[in-house]
Amino acid sequence: MNFEYLSIRCRHGHLEILDQTLLPHEEVWLNANEVSEMFDHIKRLAVRGAPLIAVAAVACLAVQASREGTTAEKLIKDTLHLKSSRPTAVNLMHMSDELTSQLRQSDPSSNPRDLVLKVAEDVIKKEVQMNQSMSRHGASLIQNGENILTHCNTGSLATPGVGTALGVIREAHRQGKNIHVYVDETRPLLQGGRLTAYELKSEGIPFTIICDNMAGFLMSQKKIDRVLVGSDRIATNGDFANKIGTYSLAVLADYHKIPFHPVAPASTVDPDCSSGNEIPIEERNPAEVLGVSGSQSVQWAPTGSNVYNPAFDVTPGHLVTSIILDTGVYDRQSIQNGSLHKLKFFDSKEK
Ligand SMILES: CSC[C@@H](O)[C@@H](O)C(=O)COP(=O)(O)O
Numbered sequence: 001m002n003f004e005y006l007s008i009r010c011r012h013g014h015l016e017i018l019d020q021t022l023l024p025h026e027e028v029w030l031n032a033n034e035v036s037e038m039f040d041h042i043k044r045l046a047v048r049g050a051p052l053i054a055v056a057a058v059a060c061l062a063v064q065a066s067r068e069g070t071t072a073e074k075l076i077k078d079t080l081h082l083k084s085s086r087p088t089a090v091n092l093m094h095m096s097d098e099l100t101s102q103l104r105q106s107d108p109s110s111n112p113r114d115l116v117l118k119v120a121e122d123v124i125k126k127e128v129q130m131n132q133s134m135s136r137h138g139a140s141l142i143q144n145g146e147n148i149l150t151h152c153n154t155g156s157l158a159t160p161g162v163g164t165a166l167g168v169i170r171e172a173h174r175q176g177k178n179i180h181v182y183v184d185e186t187r188p189l190l191q192g193g194r195l196t197a198y199e200l201k202s203e204g205i206p207f208t209i210i211c212d213n214m215a216g217f218l219m220s221q222k223k224i225d226r227v228l229v230g231s232d233r234i235a236t237n238g239d240f241a242n243k244i245g246t247y248s249l250a251v252l253a254d255y256h257k258i259p260f261h262p263v264a265p266a267s268t269v270d271p272d273c274s275s276g277n278e279i280p281i282e283e284r285n286p287a288e289v290l291g292v293s294g295s296q297s298v299q300w301a302p303t304g305s306n307v308y309n310p311a312f313d314v315t316p317g318h319l320v321t322s323i324i325l326d327t328g329v330y331d332r333q334s335i336q337n338g339s340l341h342k343l344k345f346f347d348s349k350e351k
Contacts, residue, residue: 001013001059001062001063001066001117001120001121003059003124003160005156005160005161006018006156006157007020007047007052007156007157008032008047008052008055008056008059008160009029010059010063013033013063013066014031014033015031015032015033015038015059015060015063016029016030016031016032017029017030017032017038017041017046017047017056018030018047018157019041019046020045020046020047020048020157020195021044021045021046021293021294022294023157023194023195023198024194024195024197024198024201030046032047032056032059032060033060033063034060035060035061035064035078035081035082037060038056038057038060038082039081039082039085041056042056042057042082042085042086043085043086045189048153048157048158048191049153049154049157049158049159049230050089050090050091050092050158050230050231050232050233050264050268051091051127051131051158051159051160051164051265051267051268052157052158052159052160053085053086053089053091053092054089054091054092054094054095054123054127054267055123055124055127055159055160057079057082057083057085057092057095057096058095058099058116058119058120058123058124059120059124060082061075061078061079061082061099061116061120062116062117062119062120064078064116065112065113065115065116065117066113066117070112070113071112072103072104072106072108072112075099075103075112075116076100076103076104079096079099079100079103080096080100082096083096086282087280087281087282088232088233088241088279088280088281088282088311088312089232089233089268090232090233090267090268090269090270090273091265091267091268093270094267095119095123098119099116099119102115102119103115103116124160126265126267127159127160127161127265127267128160128161129161129326130161130265130266130267130326131159131160131161131162131163131164131167131265131326132161132162132167132326133326133327134164134167134168134263134264134265134324134325134326135162135163135167135168135170135171136171137324137325137326137328137329138165138167138168138171138172138228138261138263138324138329139168139171139172139175139177140329141226141259141261141322141324141329142168142169142172142177142179142226143177143225144177144178144179145177145178145179146172146177146179146180146225146226147179147180147181147182147223147224147225147226148169148179148180148181148182148224148225148226148227148228149181149182149184149215149218149224149226149227149228149249150165150166150169150181150182150183150184150192150196150227150228150229151184151186151192151212151227151229151242151243151245151246151249152184152186152191152192152196152229152230152242152243152245152246153166153186153191153192153194153195153196153199154166154167154196154229154230154263155167155170155195155196155199156199157195157198157199158195158230163199163230164230164231164263164264164265165228165229165230165261165262165263166196166199166200166230167263168228168263168324169181169200169205169228170203170205173203173205179205179206180206180207180208181196181200181205181206181207181208182207182208182209182210182215182218182223182224183196183197183200183207183208183209183210184210184211184212184215184245184249185209185210185211185212186212186243186245187211187212187245188284188288188289188292188309189288190292191243192209193209194294197209212245212248215248215249215252216252219252219253219255219256219258220256224253224256224258225258225259226258226259226260226261227249227250227253227258227259227260227261228261228263228324229242229243229246229249229260229261229262229263230242230243230262230263230264231262231263231264231268232268232312233268233270233273233279234262234264234268234269234270234273234323234340235270235273235274235275235276235278235279235317236269236270236271236273236274236338236340236341237274237275237276237317237335237336237340238316238317238318238320238323238330238332238335238336238340239275239276239277239279239314239315239316239317240262240264240268240276240314240315240317240320240323241276241279241281241312241313241314241315242262242312242313242315243311243312243313244310244311244312244313245313246312246313246315247313247314247315248313250315250316250319250320251319253319254319259321259322260319260320260321261320261321261322261323261324262315262320262323262324263323263324263325264323264324264325265325265326266325266326266327266343269325269340269343271341271343276314276315276316276317277314279312279314281310281311281312281313281314282310282311282312283308283309283310283311284309284310284311285309286305286307286309287299288309289301289307289308289309290303290305290307317332317335318332320332320335323335323340325343327343
């Protein structure tokens with residue numbers, strides 16, 4: 001297996017990830033061949049973004065499978081371990097369920113290598129293609145001269161392609177539309193201020209970073225024409241989970257009558273989730289809120305302060321103007337009519 005994307009690469013069976021906790025100031029590649037290493041990288045967000053987490057996990061499993069003597073039983077155990085690393089993004093769940101289902105059905109005497117490699121190649125290829133399709137669907141909505149607000153990082157660092165919300169922005173820019181992006185810094189881990197700014201800068205797309213609490217004021221000043229965000233899990237009624245702060249943006253956009261769209265691949269829709277209430281929300285280490293960590297660490301809050309640190313929030317579907325998927329643009333009416341129920345990433349699915 002050989003591939004190279006912005007933040008993950010595999011050469012001659014050696015898998016590495018770009019440590020996103022150190023960006024934009026240091027570009028350090030880390031070994032990710034071992035399941036324990038990959039689990040740790042995903043957990044501490046060295047590799048992150050819903051689609052990329054699934055890609056990273058399955059690539060690591062393909063490396064395991066290529067080792068002499070690896071059994072299907074061991075691979076199922078490894079898959080379930082990686083699946084438990086982060087609970088909200090459903091892409092990892094889809095991949096893990098598909099892989100364990102295929103491994104359980106496989107002939108116990110056969111070598112699982114080819115099966116795992118095929119699932120890995122399938123997941124990566126589909127994610128890249130879906131990125132392309134959703135970026136084109138989304139870009140068709142963007143008007144020349146728009147100021148677009150985005151949250152967190154949804155680009156080539158979060159996917160193995162052009163990205164979701166950032167893919168739409170990139171495609172609109174590529175088409176020659178004169179756009180400008182407001183980037184929410186995205187506390188507590190600053191994926192916007194560090195990672196989205198890094199990607200936009202390298203692409204030459206004009207952008208301005210704002211603190212998360214500035215969005216409402218900018219909207220009131222008519223400085224924002226559209227909000228584009230990613231998603232970690234979409235329920236079939238259109239409710240969706242995304243980086244903490246997304247819900248506040250949706251409420252503000254609704255109040256100011258600004259179009260608001262989550263952008264995601266079909267692999268982000270969870271057919272088993274009928275509403276946002278069923279989406280598990282990851283809670284993270286209090287240290288992330290007490291200060292910042294990464295290439296430079298500082299704690300400003302008093303040690304021992306109470307902290308609540310949910311990594312995601314849920315935006316109700318009725319606040320969404322339309323959902324941009326690789327399969328098309330779904331407005332509120334079509335979501336209410338059940339269009340998301342029909343989407344399926346894999347043909348088979350194990351619970
Ligand atoms: C393709 S990006 C979709 C989401 O994964 C993205 O918006 C997001 O919330 C990422 O969260 P993170 O905690 O950095 O993995």
